[in-house]
Amino acid sequence: MSPWVPLLVMMLIGLGFGVVNIIASNFLGPRHPTAKKNMPYECGIEPIGNARIRFSVKFYVITMLFILFDMEAVFVYPWAVVYKQLARSGLFVFMEMALYLAIIFAGFVYVWKKGALNWED
């Protein structure tokens, strides 16, 4: 269990930072609410309409592709850990990842050429 203690401490500090700040600002900060201050914050611009509008499907495409390339990155992680160990017996371990990335890269070229990453069209 011991290697997980630093991670646990980090998570507790992260959680504590957020919670303490919210609670402390509640007690320490001055409070003079006005109509302007209570307006929804939209980068200083007067709010226009509801925030719940229909978002473009482009966000969905981008996220979908993000997940797929995320999955790819997940496999690179154990590969990087064992690379030195396996590379002693030749270039095979390098070539297998090269082939893997080449196949994914074909998908990337497809996405690019299809214009799925183009925001304006």
Place this chain on the structure above:
Amino acid sequence: MTTVFFLIFALTAIGAAVAMIFQRNPVYSCLCLVLAFFALAGLYVLLGAPFIAAIQIIVYAGAIMVLFLFVIMLLNLSAEERERPKRPRFLPFAVAVGGLLLLELALVFRRAPLLGMPAGQSETSVEEIGLKLFTDYIYPFELSSVLILAAIIGAVMLAKRKI
């Protein structure tokens, strides 16, 4: 000590999952599910699978939940839609599926004790996974890239039908 952590993570996961169901605002539901996924990652660590725990956070809590959030935003649920009491139109299906799951759970609990299960005797390190994956399971590994390629093309075709 492990039992204490198990209880913390398990109760967090159950609590977050229950909170997800009872939320009216789907965005809050989504965030509750993120918390449940984080708690599950903690459980994976206790089971001796740190790599799965890391992937649980990177892929599920990170990427998949962002996708869920975007889907909720795509659906454009207005305030009336969110606050309308749910009509039990799908109640028979819900009862059937839920009952089946309950039955399954009951069968599992009949055979295994609630605490002190002998899972995760030895920790599987990332190194072990890497060695197995890039020697013995090289073929499935390469095939997974083809699967991802198919998914990439599918995602583009689904969302951008005009091209």
